[in-house]
Amino acid sequence: MNPLLRVPFEIPFDQIEVAHIVPAVRQLLGEAQANIDAIANSTEPRSFANTMAALDEAGVNLENAMAVVRHLECVSNTPELREAIQTIDPEVSAFYSAIPLNDKLWKAIQGVPETGLDAVQKRFLTKQVDAFRRHGAELEAPAKARLTEIDVALQGLCTKFSQNVLDATNAYELIVEEEAKLAGLPENAKQAARASAEAKAKSGWRFTLQAPSYLPVLTYLDDAEIRRQMWQAYMSRATSGEYDNRDLMRQILTLRREKAHLLGYFTFADFVLADRMAQRGVIAQEFVGGLELATRDKFGEEHSALEAFAGKTLEPWDISYYAEKQREKLYAFDEEALRPYFAVGPVVDGMFRLCERLFGIEVQHRPDAKVYEPSVNYYEIFSDGRMIGAFYADWFPRESKRGGAWMEPVRTGGPQPDGSFAPHLGVICGNMTPPMADKPALLTHREVETIFHEFGHLLHHCLSEVPIRSLSGTNVPWDFVELPSQIMENWCWERESLDFFARHYESGETIPEELFQKMVRARQYRAASAQMRQLGFATVDLTLHTEFDPKVEVDLLDFANAVLQRFAVTQLPKDYGMILGFTHLFSGPVGYAAGYYSYKWAEVLDADAFSRFKAEGVLNAATGREYRAKILAKGNSEEARDLFRGFMGRDPDQAALLQRNGLA
Template identity: 40%
Template sequence: MSILTHHFNTKYNTAPFSKIKNEDFLPAFQKGIELAKAEIDAIVRNPIQPTFENTIEALAFSGDVLDRISSIFFNLNSAETNDEIQKIAQEVSPLLSEFGNDVRLNPDLFARVKTVYEQREKLNLNPEQTTLLDKKYKSFSRNGANLPEDKKNQLREIDKELSKLSLQFGENVLAETQAYQLHITNESDLAGLPEGTIEAAHSLAKSQEKEGWIFTLDYPSYVPFVTYADNRELRKKMAIAFGAKGFQNNEFDNQEIVLKIAKLRFDRAQVLGYATHAHFVLEERMAESPEKVKTFSNDLLEKAKPAALKEFAQLTVFAKELDGIEQLEKWDGAYYSEKLKQQLFNLDDEILKPYFQLEKVLDGAFAVAQKLYGITFEEIFEIDKYHEEVKTYAVKDEEDQLVAVFYADFFPRKGKRNGAWMTSFKSQYIKKEINERPHISIVCNFTKPTETKPSLLTFNEVTTLFHEFGHALHGMLANTTYPSLSGTSVYWDFVELPSQILENWCYEPEALALFAYHYQTGEMIPMKLVHKIKESASFQEGIATMRQLSFGLLDMGWHAQDPSYIKDIKAFETEQFAATQLYPEVEANAMSTSFSHIFQGGYSSGYYSYKWAEVLDADAFEYFQEKGIFNKEVATKFKENVLSKGGTEHPMILYKRFRGQEPKPEALLRRAGLV
């Protein structure tokens, strides 16, 4: 019997990572599926008439062993993968999609669910139970339960194929990211680069027993390189390598995979009776339809575009005056923006980084959470972790009761995908009057400490940490009965509200006073720098907004129409980007072939939700600003109506309960300096 299928006999019932071997996973998945099937059979075979308790609730608590195994395994596949784990992922993904379909397409189970659903008016359910019933019914009806047998089989085949393709897509992106290195041996090629970046590149070269400096496509290496390197040819080299991931007609090429995924998603929607994949997805979002998303995006685009064009013209003039650049290219954007920002605000990351030591910033996030929500974080050393760099914390409330276990994993390494995300190893739920507390994790790729310096964050990394920590609070403060409605299990265009709102505290003097201290002298960040951070917050906001909207519109391009006509990814993207394009096209690059958010993560037809949630977060934060950013009353309202409620009610109901009104887009336009 696998260790993974038992109750973990560990502190807080945390995952016993050091005792889990790769070969444990496949048998554990098989056992987990077997146990979950037995639970489903028991529901179906129950001779008593279907009730909310014996059908809907029983279903909500079924499969918990399988869920735990899946969480552990797929989190490792993102943060600590290797060839063996990737091979297992390819094996278990079809099994899981098959099992999911066995449940959703089980006619006897659906008949019981339908019986309860049809009596819903008479059942006297509370809002959370009503939501659960609605979601359970839709998880069947929206996934083919009402279809004839041949269509159900078609659906199974599509789902199996899709789960394999998205895994393959992610593996290819990771392989391409890791395959490229820029090896510099000539010291003059390092001109302009920050000392910390140079030191990290030297350490990497040393670890590979090479002379000089090695730069990679991992964010902490790539971003500083294209932002600061004076050597334009090398910036171009790096930028083209970054943009060519999955688009090089080699063994890791993603072009066919992208076309297949888009087509299969469309076919799936058609089988289910929806016009497109986006129509299917958006039915269960605040936005409701592709038309509404496009209108929302185009309205914002109309307001942002004049500002973006003006900013781009200013940047073009600046680059020409400074270096005689005739035509700004994509590899010039970050470089000259940074230089212009320094000129306008006399502010650059190198001035700021000494005030943002990772440990202090993390303590700052903890302090903000304590002031707002009364929770404390204590580092603990007696629980297992999947890598020695991971830090673990017990989160307690004011009564010293456990709120959550928190894992934090901050640095890039082989086997960890790029970017930053929040995830969980165990959801919160209430069963038999026991409130099971969640195990939440954030994973980032920040600059590692070097021999001479601790990990010092760019301001962008500071906001990233707060962003992911905002998601983590949504998971940690969850207080719902059912695991499937807990924490971040909310409508996708609502999920970014808790993360994005927390970023606002990074710009507030009162919050910065909690953590922004010079790592050597201990002096607090000077107020003039704080004012500059605030002033520069809306610097090039028009360009940034256009960029975000372009990704959302590309996503809609793939998913809000029949993609069968698309044969050439490059030509298709050029067409999609026409309204938002500022820089000349780079022939060797494509966005879609490494657009993991929509082809591997869960953001297909949902990329617009970042902007959608920005409207919510700007409006919500104005409420905090009116009353004070650490105002207990507003914080409690936010905790009780948003953070702890998960997906138990419609997001707009929760939002209005917190705010007293629907969100107004003007708050975002004001903050972005677009009005």
């Protein structure tokens, strides 16, 4: 009766209870281990089917259950759920860590003959041999035991790090009692703040550190003191008290470094990047450093111009505020003027229609499906009359939900041995501006880009046609995985594509041409500053995972802030703690650790790849079908460089990105 033991395709969220998690996961761990043992101990002649294909499917029920559990942890976090996850995390981590350390299994894989295998099967075999070797298959027994200890410890530390960020975010609120202090704030943000206060049975206007509440304050509010309070609260999350992440961060970095050394790598960055496009930490650093050099002069010019405009030396909490004022003056463009054209329903529906035209799919809403929250929607994706995927869309913030936006595969399908096609299942989440009592959710243009971004990941997962699960969909190098997501953002800037989804929520009219032209002219505004911000994150990430030495007594916050200061135009305060809330780097044993540069790496790819759409037509169905066939459908069945060459006919060129950002 435990629904997690065999999770059906349509997840029965109404039946899943926290009490199901521990017994289900333990039973599934036992089943998965039995499958591994059966492969390892088999006396039959080794073949791809009885060894590699069996290995690919050995833990599928465990993976399906854990995908649901991890998703609930992200969107419906409760103390009881945390306790259950903390109980099973060490056991799950130990299981996966032990797979490449299993001597019999390692010998079994090495015994699989390549004769008769197709190209995808050969690639899977080769990559598994490399992965086993890279994850310790050839280590001595004591080193293998220590590696397992490290993996288990990392999972627990990273889970706690993420929980601390969520709790620290939720622990803060700012109540403003006087409406006069809200001068400058858009009416939409004021209404949201009033509704937030009423939901907590409080008077006045309530502001939190969730993005839809925090960002309008920093961007529009005239009161500099309130901006300062909000900025300092956000940048000091998880820096003190019961949610302090300092020690967790040090332990995580120390264990990652030890793991890399155990496996024969000089740095954790080298270990992580060995099977990615960059291949080594130094190559990623050179890439980031090259973009920094190309950006720094314009970056300085932008800030000098902003301070001249403001007529004063700016504090960190002044930057967004005066930047918005400067943009309004330079381009007569107010970002808020776009919001009425981006009601979430028409945006999402129009995005579906756009993708139907480009990629030959059909997306259908299923209002009768079971969901875990009333605001969540469930959709199915069809191609040539066959359902190839489905997904849950969860767009609005809740206190039990982590911040940011993301896509997660929940179930990986694909072509089956009997010729059928098993559909994929995923989830896309965000923390967008929620609806008001009398208005639908009206989004910023950046929020629209975020929806397109996450749907790009979802398409990469659901349009995969790779028959081997481990090579399917988004299981690609992380410096390639952002190409399908980031390229989707380009359709948020083109007149033809905007008309698919940008409609005034009351009149149904498209964006007026004058407003559209203002938006396009303002696109490159402070592009160097935006790029330097991302390069700063990438640099501090790579520096922490190449240069940090736990034997050297150093305050990690000071160490990280010294790097980040290079990319800041104002003096960072002593207690600046952005790094302690950086869940991209520290909420998982690997995650984006030593890989944050991937956003910029893939941005080069996406700007270059979209240049083909620009040349052949942004709504050109033939180009869209080719992109689907040569990128989205291929997963990790070929080298990422070869996939890019297959679509573009050449290697990537940075010029398209620099030109798009006005830096060339």
